[in-house]
Every structure is written in C-alpha cells, then in structure tokens.
Amino acid sequence: MILLRTIKTSWTALLINKARSLLTILGIVIGVAAIILIMAIGQGAQDLILGEIGGLGADTVIVRPGKQPTGPSDSANMLFSDSLKERELDALRKKSNVPTLKSAEPAVLVPATVSYKGETYRPEILGWSADNMSNILDIHIEQGTSFGEREDRQKENVAVIGDKVRTELFDNEDPLGKNIRIKDKNFRVIGVFPPSGQALFVDVDELVLVPPSTALTYLLGSDHYNEIIVQAESSDVVDQTVLDIERTLRDMHDITDPKDDDFFVQTQKELLSMVGTILSVLTAFLASMVAISLVVGGIGVMNIMLVSVSERTREIGLRKAVGATNVDIRRQFLIEAIVLTGIGGVIGTLIGFALSALAAVILSQVLGVAWGISFPVGAALLGIGASAAVGLVFGSYPARKASEKSPIEALRYE
Template sequence: MKVLSQLKIAVGGLRTHKSRSALTILGIVIGIMAIIMVMAIGKGAEDLILDQIRGMGSRTMSVEPGRMPEGLGDVYDIFTESLGGKEVEAIKNRNNVRGDNRVAPFVGLMETVSHENEKMRTQIHGASELWMEILTISPEEGQMFTDADVKQIARVAVIGSEVRKELFGESDAIGQKIKIKGQNFKVVAILPPTGVMMMMNIDDLIILPYTTAQKILLGISHYHAILVEAETEELVPLIAEDIKKTIRELHSITDPSQDDFKVGTMDEAMEIISGVTSALTILLTAVAAISLVVGGIGIMNIMLVSVTERTREIGLRKAIGATKTDIITQFLLESVILTIFGGILGILVGAGFTWLTGFAIREFGGFVSWKFYFPISAVFLGVGVAATIGLIFGLYPASQAAKKSPIEALRYE
C-alpha cells in the first residue's frame, strides 16, 4: 500500500474528529513548548549571569567577611566585621600578596534619598574609582570623585540615570544636593542609562566615596568587601591563596575551616553559577518531560478509544484486503501525525513565548543584555521527541487494532 494513501487515510481519520484531535495534541504542544522554553530561557539566563560576572573582569576578586554557612545555626557567621583597614593594608603589602594589584574597600546599604520633595529608596555603594573601572562605566555628565575625595571623606555622590530622573526630573542635577540620612551630598556625576550589570540595576545606584558611606552613613569601621584587581589573570589563583594566607595570619587562624572571610574569583563564581543553572535546567526539563509523557498517555487513551469506535471500519478494511501492517501503519501514522503536528506547534508557541519572556525581561526587568536564545537543536529535539512519543504510545492501540479478526470486528455493535 502506498505511503501517500496511508497518509491520506490517517489524515482523513483525524479530520473526522477535529476537536478531539486538537485537544489530544494540546498535551504534546504544552510538553514540547515547556521543554523549548526551559532550554531557551535556561540558556539565556545562564549566558546573562555569566556575562554579568564576566563583566567584572577575570582579574577581579572579592574578599568578603564571614564564611559560607554550614547550617541554619551558622547564619550569624556570615555577617562578621572581620575586614577592616588593617586587612586592606595587609593585602596591599607586596610582601604578603604578590603582584602589583589594585585594592579597594567596598560598603553597601539601602537608604532613602531625597531632593526637595522627591524621595526614593535605593541602593548606595561606598566605593572608589576602582569600582567604576570594574563596572566599566564613566559618568555621562560631571566628573567622578577622586581618591582625594575618598581620603577627605568628601560628601559627594555619583547617581544613576533613574535616580536623577526620580529626584530631579528634567532639571539639572550636577552641583545639586541630595539628602541621605539627614546629611547633604553634592551630586558630582551622573551615570549613563546602563540597565542591569553584575545583577545590579546601575540606573538605581548612588555611589559615594567608601569612607563617606562608612563613617557618615553607617558609622562603622569595617568593610562589606575588599575588591582586588590582580596584576595579571594568570596570577589570580596564586594571589587568592596569598590573600587567604595573609588574612589567616592576621586573624591567627590555623584551621582553614574556621576562616572568617572568603575569597571569590570570577572563575569560581562562573563555575558555581554555571553548575546551578545547568542543574536547574535539567530539573525543569525533567518536569517538562513528565508533562510530555502525560501528553503521550493522552494520545494512547484517545487512540484506544478511536480503535474501539472504529472497530467495524477496521473489520471492513481487513475484509477488503488490508493487511495487519496496513492497519498498524494507519493507526501509528495517526498518532505520529498528531504528535509531530503537536511538536511543531509546540516549537512555534515555545519560540514565541521565549521571545516574549525575553522581551519582558529586557523591557521590564532591566536586563538589557538578555539575548533571545533559540537553539536549532531544540527543533530537532522537539519533533524527534514528539514523533517518538507518537510511535511509543501509538504502538499499543495500533497493534490492538491490527489484532482484530475481520469478522468479529464487522459484527461489533
């Protein structure tokens, strides 16, 4: 029997029950769509996060107080005051840490900022010029504060584009005063609209000299982090070890498991993030695969109903010369056509939703560097998985149909 005729019969069978066929493929559409979306958005998110981390530069390291908690009771250890001026000086000392490195302390806080009647709550970074270089941003207007400002605990501020918009509207902001915790700060520079970088919305940021943020706003003598830019990328692992050794000596720690600080390199961060996103993608793909299996069982169920409903037709076809293979092929083709159609639809809908999700993330989430990622392998995977599901779940109903004796099938009421 000709393949084309088989196809026509199968399509005819499906067209006879349009709404049933449509509902049957819905399960496959959702399953394939879910897989496509998980793959595409998972990859997009991984790329975005890695790009953000990579944006900090492969030479950048951060030394942070506390250590990774080992349980719920351990949580206090994260917020220690273990990093201060002497740790910064020790790291700067070339006798302790090799290479001509740049070192800058960092503090951060959330605070309400106001200008006249306008107010907003936002993130404040106490940093230095090095922080701006790591972020690779230069002011759009005005001049960045200098190391002299840091030394003098100057009340100067660099503000993000959104902060400027919220507090000043269209009017000029340079030279104007903003108020944080009752203290006045002079706006010396405005950052260009940048969006999210390193998982921070730069547009909502206010950057002050770290000494100013530390002494005036927080009233503390420790830092929230020490940023280190290694002389060369190759030296990063050695420098990280030097820093650990130096601080341990300074804090008289002999057992590394008792460290009250942690040193993070970009490679480590990327490895961790990559591992986490891959694991999440696998998990979500597994969930999506379950929905595909449910869709497949739906197909099997419908095909079994169809076989029972068309028992007399099967009997007739056998009586006029259809072989077992012809009947199996007809019913298998019906389920494979359903699933392939569902697969293609799932790919298209999945691609559409992936694009929409990406659009929403870019437009409303501020992640301007989010890329629409749609792997071509997903198309083959989608159609392949769908066709396989059609074959597997269609085989049992098809073989049930083929087994029927023509005369018993013709007598079926």
Template sequence: MVFNEIIKVSFKSMAANKMRTALTVLGMVVGIASIIVVFSAGEGIRSIVVGQIESFGTNIIETEIKAPTGKKGYKSESKSGAAIALGMQITTLTLDDMEEVKKLENIQDGYAAIMSQELVTFRHLRQKAFLFGTTASYEQIDSSEVAQGRFFTDREDKALAKVVVLGKKIKDELFGDSDALGKYINISNSRYQVIGIMKERGTMMQMDFDKFIYLPIRTLQKRIMGINHISYMVHQVKDMDRAAETAEEIRTILRRRHNITDPDKDDFRVVTMEEMMDILDTATSALTILLLAIVTISLIVGGVGILNVMYVIITERRSEIGLRKAVGARSWDIVMQFVLESVIITLLGGVVGILLGIVIAWLIAQVAVAHQLDWRFVLPWQSFVVAVLFSIIFGIVFGIFPARKAARLDPVETLRG
C-alpha cells in the first residue's frame, strides 16, 4: 500500500468513528496546548522581570551584602531590611566603599541604600512604613521621577537633614487628597518635613515602591537606626562593554578594604546587568523544563489512550489485515500503515492543540496587560518545534506496539475468523 493510500484509509477510518477520534486526540490536544502556553508564559514572565530589572538602569553594577563563611561583621540586632531577611546584618559595606568605587575610571556615578521599617504618624494617623535611605544620585541612576516637590540633595544628606520624599500610596494613606508638601510627619519621635512626592511606580521585585518613604541615607543611619553600614550600592558605568572588567576591579577594591584574602569569604557580591540576565535566563529555563515535565505526564496519558484505541482498531480490521497479507503485503507494510495512522491521529491532536494553545496564551497576555503587567505576548519558535516533535514521537511510540501486533497476525486465522 503506497503512502497516499495509507493516508486515505486512515482518514476514512477516523471519519467513520468521529466520536472515538475526538476522544482519542483530546489528551494530545490538552498536552500540546499546554506546551504552547508554557513557552509563551515563560517569555511573558521573563519580559516582566526584564522590564523590572531594566527600570533600575541598564548600565549598572550592583554590589550587595553576602554572608561570608566567618562571623565577623554580623549583628543580629539591626532593624534593616537585610537583617529582617537574614536574621543578621553584615556591617562591613559602607558609604566609604561606595565613594572609593566611584573613583574607578569606568564609573559614572553611584548610590547606596539601606532600609528599615518604622512607625510613621501624622496627626492621629499611624502607619508602619518602609524607610528607604539613599543618596541624592539615586533619583538619576534609578530613573525615578518626583511628581511634586523635589528630591533631597547631597548637602541635605551630609547635614543629616530631617526631610523625606513620600511614595504615592503612603502619601495617600497619610494625607488623602490634601497637599503634603511642606508638612511634617513623625518618625521615631522626630519631625520630618515632606519635600517631595514620588511618581507612581508600582510593585517591582515584590517591593511596593509606592509605599516607601525616601530620606537621606545618613539621616536614616545616624538619626534613626544608629548604624554606619549600608545594604547595597549601585554604580553606573560609562562603557558596558567593560562592565565585567569593572566588576572585577570593584571586587579587588572591596577585598582590600575589608581585609579579605580568600574570595570564598567575600562578604559582598558584585553583579553586572549581564549576569542578572544570565541568572534570569537560567531560572526561566529551569521553570520551563519543570513545567514541560509535568505536561509530558498529560501527553503520556493521552498516548495511552491512543494505544488502546489502536488496539481496538486492529481488532476491528482483522479481516482487512488478513486479506492484505494474503495478497502479498509484508509485515513491514502492515507496521507502517498502523504507525502512520497513529502519527496522523497525534498530529491532528497536535495541530488542534497548537491553535488552542495560541488562543489561551493570547488570553493570558490580555488578562496580564489588563492588570497593568508588562507582559509581552510571544510565541517562541521552539514551542512549535517541541509540539510537532512530541506529536510525531508519541504517535510512533504508542503506535508501534499495536502495529507490531497487527503484523504478526496469521492471515489464515484472520480470514477464517
């Protein structure tokens, strides 16, 4: 039987049993649709995270605290954000480190940051808020915008000025619709003047920047927290092509300043934008592989359904198989016929699954965009390759066993039966 005839017989068989065909391909449809959705969602999630990372600046190197092997520099009593997260605080990273790094030839500018959570009051209103202490250059490097008023200056930072810039949500919670500029809020029993309101920014990296209260880092360190260290610092580079080289220079400076001779005992971590993207790609790939493994289980279930249906088809067509073998068909011809029929069924499910997956992925993107997420509707070419390959492979794997059974049938017995 030539290939064209096999195709005709296969479609004729499926058309004669439409309901059975539909139920047979259903498992493949669900599995293949899931593959398309997994790949598309992975790209959508990646686009959100990339957008959030790039919002901090595309030409930056970040240096953050890291727990070293030893215990030097730990303080468990600190109230900073890092201490809350780690149960301890590493005190070796300082503003002097930031200023020293800024002297490097490829560094344009830099800022430092530390966080604390404090009770903030305005008249009768009391609100727990995150205090974000930073330097004046934060506004330019981080691409943040002040909607009203202004950001604080270097002079105010060095003078430990009692000034704050409010995030949009914390401003609304404390002042409502009234003007907050020039008014005072209380933090740790001291009055701080509101000099600015930040433009609405939203949540990034699971942090709601609109609930932050920004203030000079030295003010937060000395007047509120009673510390000298910082949690992290960000430096803007002039030439991104030299970012890796500059990051190594930063490591050298900090090891010298922190008296570290063994890199394994670094109490800091330096990360370039390229390294951030590599980490993101690794995490996205790992998640995609995990989800594909789960999807594969669905495909296997669908494949078992195809296996059982193919056995039923062979039983129904015993006479046809016997007649073909009686007139000279080889066992290989019988195997090819039923394997191709199985592949046609899985490819049919694959095509429908791809179309369904595209629709679902598009709907997910629309919902995400409606919720103001920077989600891009992307259909990676790899998803179509994987979908087609899975359809063909599962068709062959779950069609070969029934096909071999059909090829071993005795033509005399089948015609007699």
C-alpha cells in the first residue's frame, strides 16, 4: 500500500520534470539497449549455428582425437593428437566391435593453397570422401561426379571443389578434367558442388575435397585422422553406438579410466551444448562489458537526484513538518530513483529489441542466412532488473541526504 502510493508520488514528481527525467535516464536507456542488442544478436547467432549443427542428423557422431575440449583453447590440442589412425578406423568398422555402425569415414584437414594457371587461392582443403559428405550434408554434386571408397583405396589424385573455389580459379572456364595444384601435386577436378553456403562447420563453397588417403600420403605425410565420421544405423541406436565406439577404442589403447581417454565422441547433442556454451560465454562477456555503461548511467542519475534533492529542500521540509519521518522521505527519494531508472530500463529494453529486429533483418540480407529475430525474455528481465538495481544503488546517497535535512533548514531554504 505504502509502496504503491510512494510509487505514485514519485511518478508525479518525475512527470513534473519530464525533459530532465528523460535526459537523466538516457545513459541507462543506451546501456540497457546495448545489452539487449548484444544478447539478442548472441541468441540469434546461437540459434543459427545450432540450427546448422542440428542439420548434422541425429544418427551421425564424430570421433575426434585428444581430450574432450572444455574451452576454446583445448581445440588446438585436438589438431595435434594422433590417436586415430587407420587401425582404429578398421576396428570401428568391424561388426563385432560396433554392431550398430552403418558407416565410418575419416577426415583430415590440409592447410594449403591451391593454384591453377597462376591463380592461387586458399580454400578449405579436406581429405574426406565426397560420397560421404554428400550423404551426410545432403548436398549433391550437380556437375561432374563424386568420389568414394575406390578412389581412396587407390589414392587417386582427384578433387571435388566448391562453387566459390571454381569461380576464383576458373572464372568461366569449365573446371571438369582440369588439374589444380595442391602442394606441388596435381589433382584432377572431377566434380563441382552447387552453391550451398555454410553447412555444419564447413563453407561448402570454399571447399576442396580430396580422398583422405591421398591427402595423408601425398599432402601431409602423416597417418592420423582429424576425425572419424560415424553414421549409426538409426538415431535410436546412437547411444549404443557411442558406447561401443568408446569401448572398442579404450580396449585398443589400454585405457581403463574414461578420464584418460585420448579420443572423444561428439554426438549432435554434445556438439549443440558445446557450441552453445562457447557462444553463451562470449555473449555474457560482451554484455558485461556493456554493463559498465550502466554504472556510468547510474552516476548520472545520482548527480541529478542530488540536484533534485537540493531543489526540493522546501518540499522535504514541508513534508517533514506535516509528519513525514526520515524513513518516509528516504523511501520517497529512493523509490523515485528506482522508478526513474526502471523506466529507463523499460525504454532501453524496447529500443534494444527494436534494434535487434533491425540487426536481424540487416544480417540476414548481408550474410544471406536466415537470421532469426529473437527476443530473449531473460535479457529483458535482466535489463529492467539491472536498471532498477542501479537506481537502488545510486539513489541511496541522495535519498539519505534528503532524509537528513532538518525541517527548519528545509523550510527556510529559498
């Protein structure tokens, strides 16, 4: 009751100085809008990326070497671990080891450039069966042919390229049957992917696929894979498949404690949560940087509240003369500050959402992706809550100043 009435009183006081009230909360408005914008963009990015990963298919799991990364810095150690070789691949392919496995295909990364007739380009070169990729990503070669097991076994120098790579190297020339050079080795282009954009972790347009054995032998001179892509017979048996893979590899590597694993299996579910975690941390970090601006806004609010207390000395004196206690006065000014910053929070949230919608439209246009408009309710509550907290913190001092005025001093004040 008292609270409601005090809020009403504060509201009236703030309306009397509309322009000043608005200017006072500008800092809060901008701060909250920025936080909402960042959180919404973070959420949008997360939705988009997780949507892409979701496209991986629930029946696919990826076996990677090294320990399960718990943060971005661990990814490096994944690249240098050599625990997955042909021996492990063959073991996984055995029905006796993993009965529910439908296929297992290796993939290796080749950090290199490709060139054709003096044109050089740096695409993403992967040693990965083109058949397998078409199958998993559901992107099919429209021009030329694919390659698979047979080409891999014979370590053929063939390549399938993405649309962007084709344009960069060949312009309008027909790439089929032409030789491109990777690390001084010739690779015959046998197929071109249609323009597909980002799929999963790879930009298909920037891709050059070669048989993995060819890549290991002729390009890398190494014998370990960066990942083994496993498809289970159906999504229902994924969990069993993962258990079998883990058991098989632990047996081979004499590992008893799962903590000592030198490999890890990523399912779609794990991948989703891993990427989700990284993006959330990033978003929270950015948002907390922006939150500093709320402190600056709060100082502005304190400054104006002090001016207001000084200007309203007479009012304070009068209220005390007619029976307001120090607590009454203190509550009034504190609530006034909270109402003020709370309104700032609401306005900032609305502006933030408007800007996020705009950003979503622009990002969709510029990046050519379906960037969803997201309105995280949590962000709205956080924005408004944080602003009210700013009011509470930075309103306390002016409110105490107000309550400490003696009624006489206050009434005498001209």
